[in-house]
């Protein structure tokens with residue numbers, strides 16, 4: 001039997017049900033903030049990511065799934081959604097002189113070392129806001145993410161870290177000072193950091209290697225290079241977060257792994273998932289649209305890793321919805337068509353109800369065992385009498401109570417089971 005590729009997770013029905021609940025909750029919050037969904041292609045020209053995400057990032061250097069198209073073009077399975085989102089809105093004339101608030105979801109691909117919470121195909125939900133340069137929209141994005149955790153009931157498991165990278169000018173002078181400082185200790189740096197000293201020095205701040213971390217404790221701090229624009233923006237954001245009651249910590253070492261950020265960057269972190277603690281990350285990227293060939297347009301956004309959010313959500317041990325709410329048992333083949341029709345009537349009157357109709361015949365006892373196995377609370381039993389009367393016999397599986405009712409009345413009895421279900 002052919003096996004799955006390493007790092008590509010299979011989602012089985014039980015997890016699929018939880019997934020749907022979580023995704024539905026996230027989607028409701030995005031809709032409540034009036035963000036609109038866009039669908040982005042999975043494949044883009046490789047150049048989009050090398051120019052957008054940055055040549056010297058881990059993603060572009062070593063994690064992309066790239067392939068040559070039949071005509072020789074280099075294509076890449078999207079490792080993230082922001083660059084693609086900019087491409088789509090730009091190409092369709094939706095950026096210049098406009099504001100946009102959009103979201104997207106779907107699988108992303110990165111050739112990383114797989115472990116719990118880190119996969120080679122993973123699922124993101126991301127939101128991007130364009131055309132708004134002030135900290136108010138940064139605050140809105142953070143309020144929306146805070147609303148996610150509240151709606152999922154995981155707010156006590158996560159904390160927010162924020163930082164500012166300043167303007168590109170202040171970052172350039174900081175970069176110079178950091179390189180000058182770290183060059184003095186070059187031989188003591190770990191191998192990755194030595195390489196980054198040339199390619200992407202700010203990423204060294206992210207290093208987890210102990211000796212490098214020690215050296216960093218004496219390094220110049222980005223905050224000291226901040227210009228007026230950077231400080232005003234950051235102070236503005238902090239003030240709004242305080243007014244909104246969103247707790248945060250400033251982490252001066254937070255730089256993020258993608259090159260397009262300026263000013264605000266943030267991550268939502270949990271300590272409950274081991275090494276893969278970042279469940280959501282984002283920030284402002286005012287230079288990205290121009291870098292990809294558009295006219296200057298400010299932007300900010302975030303993406304969350306759905307598998308990681310799901311791992312946290314699972315820890316709440318909430319009861320999950322069963323595979324079916326109602327199992328329709330059919331006494332003999334003569335009633336099968338009536339059973340299908342009756343089930344459709346129920347589905348139309350209570351659309352949230354999950355109704356599974358037995359197929360394949362067999363004894364009533366075996367059919368009721370199947371009803372139990374799929375977790376249904378109700379069996380709808382259909383025999384010749386029910387078919388003749390336009391009725392069904394509803395049996396509550398827990399108590400054994402049953403009654404024969406016209407279909408619409410039965411629908412009324414079932415309605416409460418479907419309330420609040422996703």
Ligand code: HAM
Nearest residue numbers: 080082117118119122278279280281282301302303305
């Ligand atoms: P990112 O930090 O690379 O940012 O990814 C966002 C989130 O995706 C992470 O916080 C994590 O939860 C999840 N994630 C990343 N890699 C993996 C993986 N290998 N396995 C499982 N989950 C993973 C971005 O992608 C930016 N596009 C976010 C953004 C949007 N910034 C502005 N707008």
